[in-house]
Amino acid sequence: xxxxxxxxxxxxxxxxxxxxxxxxxDGGKIDYDKLIDKFGCQRLDQSFVDRVQRLTSRPxxxxxxxxxxxxxxxxxxxxxxYERGDKFYLYTGRGPSSEALHLGHLxxxxxxxxxxxxxxxxxxxxxxxxxxxxxxxxSVEESQRLARENAKDIIACGFDISKTFIFSDFDYVGGxxxxxxxxxxxxxxxxxxxxxxxxxxxxxxxxxxFPPVQAVPSFPSSFPHLFSSKDDLRxxxxxxxxxxxxxxxxxxxxxxxxxxxxxxxxSLFFPALQGETGKMSASDPNSAIYVTDSxxxxxxxxNKHAFTGGQESIEKHRQYGANLEVDIPIKYLNFFLExxxxxxxxxxxxxxxxxxxxxxxxxxxxxxxxxxxxxxxARAAVTDEMVDAFMAVRPLPNMFD
Amino acid sequence: MGSSKDQLLVRLKExxxxxxxxxxxxxxxxxxxxxYVGNKxxxxxxNLFLKDKKHRYYIVSALADTKVDLKVLxxxxxxxxxxxxxxxxxxxxxxLQVPLGCVTPxxxxxxxxRHVSLLLDQGIKTQERCFFHPLSNDISISLDAHxxxxxxxxxxxxxxxxxxxxxxxxxxxxxxxxxxxxxxGSTVLPDLPDxxxxxxxxxxxxxxxxxxxxxxxxxxxxxxxxxxxxKEKPVNGARPSIPSANAGKFVEELLDKTSTLxxxxxxxxxxxxxxxxxxxxxxxxIQKCLREDLKxxxxxxxxxxxxxxxxxxxxxQPKRL
Numbered sequence: 191x192x193x194x195x196x197x198x199x200x201x202x203x204x205x206x207x208x209x210x211x212x213x214x215x216d217g218g219k220i221d222y223d224k225l226i227d228k229f230g231c232q233r234l235d236q237s238f239v240d241r242v243q244r245l246t247s248r249p250x251x252x253x254x255x256x257x258x259x260x261x262x263x264x265x266x267x268x269x270x271x272y273e274r275g276d277k278f279y280l281y282t283g284r285g286p287s288s289e290a291l292h293l294g295h296l297x298x299x300x301x302x303x304x305x306x307x308x309x310x311x312x313x314x315x316x317x318x319x320x321x322x323x324x325x326x327x328x329s330v331e332e333s334q335r336l337a338r339e340n341a342k343d344i345i346a347c348g349f350d351i352s353k354t355f356i357f358s359d360f361d362y363v364g365g366x367x368x369x370x371x372x373x374x375x376x377x378x379x380x381x382x383x384x385x386x387x388x389x390x391x392x393x394x395x396x397x398x399x400f401p402p403v404q405a406v407p408s409f410p411s412s413f414p415h416l417f418s419s420k421d422d423l424r425x426x427x428x429x430x431x432x433x434x435x436x437x438x439x440x441x442x443x444x445x446x447x448x449x450x451x452x453x454x455x456x457s458l459f460f461p462a463l464q465g466e467t468g469k470m471s472a473s474d475p476n477s478a479i480y481v482t483d484s485x486x487x488x489x490x491x492x493n494k495h496a497f498t499g500g501q502e503s504i505e506k507h508r509q510y511g512a513n514l515e516v517d518i519p520i521k522y523l524n525f526f527l528e529x530x531x532x533x534x535x536x537x538x539x540x541x542x543x544x545x546x547x548x549x550x551x552x553x554x555x556x557x558x559x560x561x562x563x564x565x566x567x568a569r570a571a572v573t574d575e576m577v578d579a580f581m582a583v584r585p586l587p588n589m590f591d
Numbered sequence: 592m593g594s595s596k597d598q599l600l601v602r603l604k605e606x607x608x609x610x611x612x613x614x615x616x617x618x619x620x621x622x623x624x625x626x627y628v629g630n631k632x633x634x635x636x637x638n639l640f641l642k643d644k645k646h647r648y649y650i651v652s653a654l655a656d657t658k659v660d661l662k663v664l665x666x667x668x669x670x671x672x673x674x675x676x677x678x679x680x681x682x683x684x685x686x687l688q689v690p691l692g693c694v695t696p697x698x699x700x701x702x703x704x705r706h707v708s709l710l711l712d713q714g715i716k717t718q719e720r721c722f723f724h725p726l727s728n729d730i731s732i733s734l735d736a737h738x739x740x741x742x743x744x745x746x747x748x749x750x751x752x753x754x755x756x757x758x759x760x761x762x763x764x765x766x767x768x769x770x771x772x773x774x775x776g777s778t779v780l781p782d783l784p785d786x787x788x789x790x791x792x793x794x795x796x797x798x799x800x801x802x803x804x805x806x807x808x809x810x811x812x813x814x815x816x817x818x819x820x821x822k823e824k825p826v827n828g829a830r831p832s833i834p835s836a837n838a839g840k841f842v843e844e845l846l847d848k849t850s851t852l853x854x855x856x857x858x859x860x861x862x863x864x865x866x867x868x869x870x871x872x873x874x875x876x877i878q879k880c881l882r883e884d885l886k887x888x889x890x891x892x893x894x895x896x897x898x899x900x901x902x903x904x905x906x907x908q909p910k911r912l
Contacts, residue, residue, distance in 0.1 A: 307886075327766055348887050351894040475644070475671040564887070571891050579894075579901040 207432050208388065210325065212459060219466045220459060222260065222431075229434050231261045231456065238262070241269055246308035253301050253457065256524050261431060263441065264453040268426050272309065277590055278424040279417070280305055281407045281452070283316035284344065286336040287326050291343045292478035293558070294460030296565070297525070299347040301457070302428045312353045312416065312589035315344060316407050320359040324396040334360055341577050343481060346569035349580075353589045355416060356580045359403055366414045370406040370447075375399065377443040386435050404433075405440040408452035415583050425452040430459060461521055465497035481566065485559045492519065492555050500540075500547035511543035512550075519547070519554045526557050594688075594700050596727040602700070603725075603732075608741050610734035611720075617729045619692030621655050624722070624731060633720035633733030636712075638694035640687060642678035643670050647774045648686055648704075652696045653712035653755050654721070663758050664710075669767035693728040696739065699746055700726075708774045713752035715739070836896035844888055852877055 205215045207225060214220045226233060234257075243250045253259050268278050282302045284295065306313050317340065319333040328336070337358040344356065363371070380398070383389060389398050408425045410417035417423055427437060434456060441451040462477040476495045479488055499517030501507035514520050514537060527533045536553065539545035594602075603610055615627035621637050629635065635655040642648050643665075653659055665675040683689055686707060687698035696711070698704055715721050720733040736752075743750040753769065761767050856873045865872045 345894070348890050350890055351897045476673060564884075568887065568891060571895065573898070575902050576894060576898040579898045582901065582905075584901075 208435055209432055212432050214466075222458065225431060226261050229261075229431070229438070231263045231431075231434065231454065232265075234260050234262050234265065234455070238265060238269075242308070245269060245272060248308055251301060251304040251308075252528050253297070253304075253525070255530065257458075258297070258525055259301060259428070259455050259457045261456040262454055263437070264451060265426070265455055268424055268453045271424055276422075276424070277311055278309075278426050278453075279311055279410065279589075280313040281316070281425050281427050282313070282429060283318060283404070283407070284340055285318045285322050285325075286333060286340040287322045287328075289336060289339050290475075290480050290482065291340065292480045293526075293561070294478060296343075296347060296481065297457060297460055298428050298430060299344055299349075303348050305426070305428060306349065306353060310590060312586055313349065313355070314407055314413060314416070315341075315349075315354065315356040316404070317341060317356065317358040318404060320363070320396075320403065321400055323360075324394070324400065330360065334358060338574075338577055341580065342572045343565075343569060345572045345576060345580060346565055348568065351576070351580055353586055353591075354580060355413065355583075355586065356577075357583075358581070361581070362583075363403065367406060367412045370409050370412045371402040373447045374402040374405050374440070374443050377446050378402075378439060383439070386439055401436055401439060404436045405443070408437070408440050408444070409449045411449075416586055416589070422450070424450050427452050427454045429454065429456060431456040432459070460525065461518060463491060463495045463497065463518060465518060466516065466521070479558055479562065481562055481569070483562060485563075488558050488562060489555050492551050492558070496522075496551065496554075498547045498551075501543075504546065507546065508543045512540045512547065514541050517550075519550045522554055523550070523557065526561060527553075594726060596725045596730060599697055599700060599725045600732075602745070603734075603738075603742060606741055606745055608734060608738040610732045610738060612725070612730060612732045614730045617692075619728065625655075628722055628731045628733070631722075631733065633722045634715075634718040635722050636715070638696070638723070640678045640683060640694045641675050642682065643668075643674050643676075648678055648682065648707045649675070649710060649772070649774075650687075650694060650696060650699070650707055651710045651712075651755070652715070652723075654714040654718065657712050657714050658756050660758070664755070664769070666761045667757075667759065667767050667769040668772060669761075669770040670773075689724075689726055690728060693724045693726065695724045695726065696743065697723060697725050699743070699748065706774045708772045709743070709748065709750070710755070710769070710772055711739075711750060711752045712755045714755075716752055836892055836899060838892075841888065841892045845885060848881060848884060848888075849877065852881060 205220055205224070206213050207220070212220070234254075239250050239254045242254065272278065280302055282298055284299075302313060305311070317337040319330075319337040322328055322336070323330055323333040326333075337360075341356055341358075378401070383398060383401060387397075387401065406412045408427065410420055410423040410425070427433075429437075434454070437452060437454055444451045462474075463479070464477055476491060479491060483491070496518045497516065498519060499513030499515065501510055501512070512520075517540070520537060520540065523533055523536065527536075536545065536550060540547075540550055600612065611631070611633075613628050613631060615624075618624045618627065621635055625635055637653055637655045637657075637659075639651040639653075639659065640648065641651060641661070649668075651659060651664070661675045662672055666672055668674070678686075680691060683691060683694065686703050687694065688701045688703060689695065689698050696709060699707060699709060716736045718735075720735050721739070722731045722733045723739075724730065725732050740750045753772075759765065759768055853873065856876055857869065861872070862869055
């Protein structure tokens with residue numbers, strides 16, 4: 191039996207992690223061990239990484255090597271099935287609350303693209319425009335518009351159109367999808383959903399009835415145009431760990447309605463430029479690097495706003511070395527610098543005080559600029575027609591090729 | 592060229608707006624203006640010309656003693672904390688067509704200021720009359736809010752007053768309350784190079800002296816001379832034509848990338864280092880470095896070709912029987 195999540199604790203003592211709020215205890219760092227413990231998921235250890243490498247015959251993604259995706263539920267079952275020849279499909283999503291995407295937003299998509307390529311499996315991407323309409327009080331039209339705009343950045347991450355279905359809730363909910371929503375909803379009491387998500391008597395009923403919408407893409411029967419003959423198909427959900435509550439609920443319900451529990455592979459939070467106190471915020475432009483930032487912006491933001499672990503003076507730094515625990519440039523390089531050897535070298539030299547903060551920042555600026563530039567070029571190739579094609583309800587005959 | 596002060600005054604008279612005018616030596620600041628018209632029965636105004644990161648412009652017109660905090664305004668507009676700054680001097684001339692020290696709501700009579708958003712201090716409504724510059728800073732006119740509104744309506748604007756000193760929380764469940772003031776017309780204005788922004792009124796006067804605000808203004812902004820088409824943000828509504836999956840172009844891009852890498856790999860040093868094995872060495876490096884890049888290019892090509900086919904498919908006309 192899975193550890194059930196009880197009341198979401200709002201006291202200052204505890205860290206808060208749920209789909210709408212992430213904050214550490216006393217403004218410190220997020221304690222991921224505690225989180226895994228509290229949520230009841232498993233740590234992703236090196237044996238998994240090795241197994242993925244074996245099964246896919248290619249080097250594991252940098253996020254796996256560096257422990258960015260660090261927790262999972264039932265990943266071993268997915269891999270077992272895969273080894274037997276039983277495929278699976280991927281499900282991830284985005285809540286389109288703002289036009290500006292930052293690098294933190296791209297992380298699950300970059301990883302999902304790798305999974306799609308490595309395992310050669312199809313992918314559904316949910317744009318929860320309804321959720322943002324409700325939680326952020328956007329108009330229906332605005333949230334739909336944002337969904338389409340975000341879809342372009344998502345497509346720019348390099349998904350294969352012959353294996354990917356993107357949908358927005360406002361467009362797609364209905365039919366088989368809605369039937370599953372009702373099945374799920376029937377299995378979750380009001381008290382339960384309040385317990386998981388912390389709703390109060392003041393919250394409107396839209397919020398209370400939303401969770402099934404995010405749950406049912408885990409079930410292949412929600413997509414009859416894709417998986418009509420494959421009711422047995424398993425689902426793997428790459429996401430950030432704050433989405434876990436939705437899927438705990440889903441996994442609880444799944445066996446009761448005759449479906450496989452979806453498996454999860456979960457990531458750390460991408461720290462804000464100013465330091466590891468929580469998630470990046472789309473409303474503070476200096477807390478994050480945006481995909482629309484110019485090379486100049488990136489240079490400025492990293493140089494002026496990145497929180498470093500370097501010492502106050504060069505002499506002190508050479509003597510004591512940098513504090514790698516809190517150094518943001520190192521953390522960012524951990525995410526984005528592909529070369530393991532180079533990263534190790536930088537960590538060693540910087541930690542010993544032989545390398546200065548300025549050099550580390552310079553390398554980071556190079557890496558980020560290249561990343562953002564590549565994204566921008568890909569984004570420029572995405573047209574409205576391409577978005578229409580990705581979002582069309584159409585068969586994907588070659589989705590497992 | 593923009594309207595002159597005389598043209599404006601004529602227009603005000605035509606609209607039967609009641610105003611008083613006072614000529615004086617050129618003034619660049621509210622203090623200086625106060626010396627000449629401070630006791631003439633009208634409240635002084637301070638006027639800021641601001642710009643956000645997406646090159647949208649705003650005039651904030653307030654009573655001289657209303658506190659205006661750019662940080663707060665920026666958040667209330669939904670631009671984040673540091674989203675607003677003083678517009679560069681050049682913009683004054685190009686967009687508002689007024690000289691330095693002369694920002695005024697009346698500048699909105701000019702076509703070039705069509706997309707500039709106006710935020711009016713509700714304090715103006717509490718005063719019998721308020722002083723503004725009518726496009727030139729050697730003259731001040733005083734009129735009441737009603738008259739100002741009449742003028743603004745004649746330019747096709749709907750005047751709306753805001754409590755500029757308010758500081759409502761902006762967060763996940765509280766959308767920015769001034770978001771409606773974001774100009775909606777796409778700004779087709781040229782990307783003015785970011786120079787050190789001009790202070791239009793004397794420094795201590797207009798912005799509440801939070802150190803952060805000072806930092807916003809004093810920040811040395813380097814000219815965007817360097818690098819590329821990086822600043823190109825697609826203008827809203829401008830739809831690029833459907834790019835076709837061009838096999839020739841695609842192959843050229845692939846060859847380009849490979850050639851560049853090849854050339855960088857083969858140098859005197861590398862020849863010395865690897866000798867006959869250089870070929871194998873280079874091939875390995877190319878494969879390692881280029882594999883992902885080329886795959887990405889290929890995926891873009893595939894997606895584009897698929898989209899063309901999809902488009903053709905949904906527009907296909909079935910054969911008539």
